[in-house]
Amino acid sequence: MGFTALLCFLSAFTLTTQDLASLIVSPTVTAECDQQVTLNCNVSSYQNGLSITHLEWSQDKTKLCTMDSLGGLIQHNTAPLGSFQCDYEDGRLSVTFPRVRALNSGKYRCKLRSNHGTSNEYTTVELKECCAKVEGVFMSDGPSCTFHRVYPEGEVHWFHGSHNLSDGSVRHNTSQSVDNEGYLTIHSYLKRKSSHVPYNCSLKSTRSGRYIASTLVKTELPSNGEVRNMGSSNLSRSQEPMRTILGILILLAAIMK
Structure with missing residues (x-):
């Protein structure tokens, strides 16, 4: 009886562990200065009965994009980070910087809360020189x-x-x-x-x-x-031929008189 209960417990634990939600992000994103860059956060078990209660992108505890349990997407106003766009579709939360700047470099966190558990993953934006x-x-x-x-x-x-x-x-x-x-x-x-x-x-x-x-x-x-x-010396030299021609015309006019 005890052995059977142990097997049931191990099976349940295995299934629960396999069903835990996890996030997939790129550990490092390399971007060129003043060019567009997008950070993607994918929920791995989105199709397996997952119910998301909270999903967000943040940098240094500053929230950028947040999705709630009703599917509402909130784009937070973070003036120091400049312009960005939040999007969500089929278990993917994205934040796009149309013109990434020096202030946008650093570590970002994607955070998930769901009926399958919680998860955090990080990605670092590295700007090229x-x-x-x-x-x-x-x-x-x-x-x-x-x-x-x-x-x-x-x-x-x-x-x-x-x-x-x-x-x-x-x-x-x-x-x-x-x-x-x-x-x-x-x-x-x-x-x-x-x-x-x-x-x-x-x-x-x-x-x-x-x-x-x-x-x-x-x-x-x-x-x-x-x-x-x-600039001044080049201009003076360019006027010398004109002065010569003008002098010749004046001389011819005087002879004709």
Whole structure:
């Protein structure tokens, strides 16, 4: 009798364990900056008599999408994370970021409560290294460069010809700020004299150790040694043929008289 009861208990335990609801997510989702990314959470035993009482996506205890026992889908207002869209269909809860930003990187949790038990699974959004724009200009006291919408952090390295100016021999001033989307703006400048050889300003990622953006900062030196505006000098040269033609026409008019 006792043996029979034990067998019944083990069978019931096995069935209960097999029927427990579980969640399927991608452990890691790699995304490009400012591109669309979707996180999917699938309930594995949705077709086996499962009754969902609660299903949600969240990040750092901040709820994004919630589905209740009546099938109602709530999209929570989380301004810091920017725009996103929640969808639910056939046991799958999805959250889509149409333009993923630096603030969207990190760990997300999918949480389930049902008549078959509870389950939690996590997925991590990893952004690729990026720099949307780089500008270089030669100021009165030396070259400067600015990197816009950078992720993650980076180190600015200056080069002049074959010389690495960031080896400690030359001091360069670098500052950075964070915008409301979590991206960095990194500005750097050198106090150096003008040169016929352009300066190279490069950004090295602290995550991978590779250079993700660079620009050349050029100057033009006239005989007096002052930095000359390239646009103005080109405009003056383009007007020289017109002045010559005008002078010839004036001379012909004077001879004809």
